[in-house]
Amino acid sequence: MNQLTKEEILQQLLGLNSSDLLEIESTIQTMHKLGINLTSNKSKKQVAKISVSNKTKEQLQKSVISLNQDSIENARFSNGLYCISCGCVDGIVKNGKRKNGLQKYKCKNCGHYFSGAKDSVLSGTHKRIEVWETFVWCMNEKYTLSKAAEKCNIHRNTAFMWRHKILNALRDKEKVMLGGIVEADDTFFLVSYKGNHKNAGNFATLYGRAARKRGGENHTKGLSHEQACVACGVDRSQHSFSTVAGTAALTSEKIEKVFTGVIQKESVLCTDGVLSYNDFAQNNNLQLETINATEKQRGIYHLNNVNSYHSVIKAFVSQFKGVSTKYLNNYLLWCNWVQRKKMKDKLRIDTMLKTSLEYKGKIRYCDVLLGAL
Ligand SMILES: [Zn+2]
Structure with missing residues (x-):
């Protein structure tokens, strides 16, 4: 069996280390044992892509999950910290953390306590921000409710509500314009x-x-x-x-x-x-x-x-x-x-x-x- 050279693979898929290469080679060998012979370089490259695609998905998820507490704060307070209740910018002090890991603030002006999630899509949820991030990843993967709920360890109803929260948010933001x-x-x-x-x-x-x-035929034709x-x-x-x-x-x-x-x-x-x-x-x-x-x-x-x-x-x-x-x-x-x-x-x-x-x-x-x- 022709071995796929490291150079070839590296050319195709940048940034692979030697353990990735071993994984690809072992996939090819397994296929060979199963009687599947790869004759063309093209099919070898396809196998290489499949072997790493699962890995890439995990890496992608990790890189997304590295967005944390800061991502909420950055999103919410991109123009500086302010009180979400009264709007003032002075006299806001840190005041411990919420159960879901979010920084809590106290406004000395109006006396209200708030976090970056107040009145946002995250308010009313006791889940940690990391769970929300994993859920967003599941949305991108087009996961079904049960699959997403299992992955995030949340109830199906929660998953259902989160799904529509995200989509409602996207709808407000996304304005499609067709042209040409x-x-x-x-x-x-x-x-x-x-x-x-x-x-x-x-x-x-x-x-x-x-x-x-469900699944019934419609009553009238046309x-x-x-x-x-x-x-x-x-x-x-x-x-x-x-x-x-x-x-x-x-x-x-x-x-x-x-x-x-x-x-x-x-x-x-x-x-x-x-x-x-x-x-x-x-x-x-x-x-x-x-x-x-x-x-x-x-x-x-x-x-x-x-x-x-x-x-x-x-x-x-x-x-x-x-x-x-x-x-x-x-x-x-x-x-x-x-x-x-x-x-x-x-x-x-x-x-x-x-x-x-x-x-x-x-x-x-x-x-x-x-x-x-
Ligand atoms: Zn205030």
């Missing part, structure tokens, strides 16, 4: 009232029918109020946007509502020839290019990117087994966030963590449950 050639098309998800059967009466009034059991319409837009710089526009077909009014402020003026809007985009295009100085089903592509204009994006969001949402429609927007945001190919994992996790720490809105469990749609 923008492909727009809608897709549908079955309306699910999961976790909201107590309010099924309200839903029945809203949508004209009673709650459906587009109806049983289907949540998700408006999607993708530009050629890999920016993507999706949001629940309501139920049933996408109308001009819905388009105006969801895409205003999302598509730059004077962009080119590619759609499938549905007339409802006409007004929006006109009002926003957009060049409208309609591609009908038989045509598929006209020069550089097509809907391939938005169509494959539909598959991406469907696959993402389906792995979470019966996402309730009221949380669908949060899952779409999460999907957009983790699919962003141009962003490195480290930066993604860092930003997610900082955003959630800087988020000043206090989120309670009931807020999470009442959120969206």
Whole structure:
């Protein structure tokens, strides 16, 4: 068997030490023993990548977890320490630590005690900041609730609330802007009232029918109020946007509502020839290019990117087994966030963590449950 030379591997994967190399070699040998022969250098390199990818993940997690108490303080008090109750900057003294490891302060001016987490996404939690950081890492890895709860040693309900706290924080911070050639098309998800059967009466009034059991077929054929319409837009710089526009077909009014402020003026809007985009295009100085089903592509204009994006969001949402429609927007945001190919994992996790720490809105469990749609 040809040995993979150290030089080759080092060239491919920078920063590997000799124990990494041993690990890779042993993987190749194990495969050889199993009767899998690696004939090309290309496949050897792939094995090398797989062997180190688990290690890299752990390293990444460690580097994120090195963000600690300081990260909250830096995020919250980037312009200097101030009293979160009265806003004064003088007369603030340290006053021990909270159980979760956070520095506590006392304001001599108003007498209030506070930590960097007061009124932030972390308030009301007794978990240490390190647990929160691990959870953010799990979000980036698209972990399911049970997996994330196990990894962080927290209850599933806590994990559920944390997930939506982070996504709410990201939503406030993230403003997507599509430009250039923008492909727009809608897709549908079955309306699910999961976790909201107590309010099924309200839903029945809203949508004209009673709650459906999980996995059930919708009652009527074609587009109806049983289907949540998700408006999607993708530009050629890999920016993507999706949001629940309501139920049933996408109308001009819905388009105006969801895409205003999302598509730059004077962009080119590619759609499938549905007339409802006409007004929006006109009002926003957009060049409208309609591609009908038989045509598929006209020069550089097509809907391939938005169509494959539909598959991406469907696959993402389906792995979470019966996402309730009221949380669908949060899952779409999460999907957009983790699919962003141009962003490195480290930066993604860092930003997610900082955003959630800087988020000043206090989120309670009931807020999470009442959120969206
Ligand atoms: Zn004060």
